[in-house]
Amino acid sequence: MSTQKHVLKSAGDVEGSESLRIDAERAEQVVDALNADLADVYVLYHQLRKHHWNVEGAEFRDLHLFLGDAAETAEEIADTLAERVQALGGVPHASPATLQSEASVEPEDEDVYDIRSSLANDEEMYGDIIETTREHIELAENLGDYATAELLREGLVDLEDDAHHVEHYLEADTLVFQGAMEQ
Numbered sequence: 695m696s697t698q699k700h701v702l703k704s705a706g707d708v709e710g711s712e713s714l715r716i717d718a719e720r721a722e723q724v725v726d727a728l729n730a731d732l733a734d735v736y737v738l739y740h741q742l743r744k745h746h747w748n749v750e751g752a753e754f755r756d757l758h759l760f761l762g763d764a765a766e767t768a769e770e771i772a773d774t775l776a777e778r779v780q781a782l783g784g785v786p787h788a789s790p791a792t793l794q795s796e797a798s799v800e801p802e803d804e805d806v807y808d809i810r811s812s813l814a815n816d817e818e819m820y821g822d823i824i825e826t827t828r829e830h831i832e833l834a835e836n837l838g839d840y841a842t843a844e845l846l847r848e849g850l851v852d853l854e855d856d857a858h859h860v861e862h863y864l865e866a867d868t869l870v871f872q873g874a875m876e877q
Contacts, residue, residue, distance in 0.1 A: 705792075709783030716782060720837045725784030727830040728842070732775040732787050733797040734823045735849075739768040741801050741816060748806045757809060757863065764856045771849040778845055799823060813860050820857035824850065 708725045710718035746761035776786035787793050799819045802812070827850045834843040 705785045705787075714781065714841075716839060718783065720839065721782040721784065723837060724834055724839050724842050725779050725782050727833055728775050728779045728782075729784070729787045730796060730798060731823070731827060731830060731846070731849075732772055732779065733793045733795075734799050734819075734826065735768050735772045735775065736793045737797040737799050737801050738816075738819050738823060739765050739772060741819060742768060744802065744806075745809070745812045745816065749809050749812075751809060753809075753863075760859060760863070764859070767852050767856060771852060774845055774849060778842055782839075782842075798826065810864065813863050817857060817860045817864065820853060820860060824853055824857060827853065 708718055708722040710716050710721040716724070742761050742765035746758060746765055749757045749761060751757075776788075779786040787796055799822050801819075802815050807815075827846055831843045831846045831850070834840070834846060
């Protein structure tokens, strides 16, 4: 429980930004979209970290490194989103409970799965986040917030790149299962 006595800005309040010339009404729409993206990307981040920690098998090293890098990319995107929310006069989602409840993507449970299943789950989550990001780029542009649209585009390039790598890992000639080879 917080011991803070004086709240400087309440979560959910959006002031807009005089210096950025974005009024509170437009800023609120963009902040809501960015906070949704922030929540989704943090769920992705945690799922990628889970897979990074638990990957095993013949392709362990490459997958371990890729998943670690992909998680770092997601974390960087989240940081960019949160800083833009703040610049627009909003409060970025920050608590784990809020991030989880506001995310539109569903993470895996705590169990560990084979890497092919885990990557398929990552691929699905990437796809959902990519679609939403595209919608939010259009929203930001329609509201005249071209800087936010550009930040989202930059993150989209990174998300698509990592999703494409996941797709390659899921090709038929990878992720060898020893038990299948013995049959």
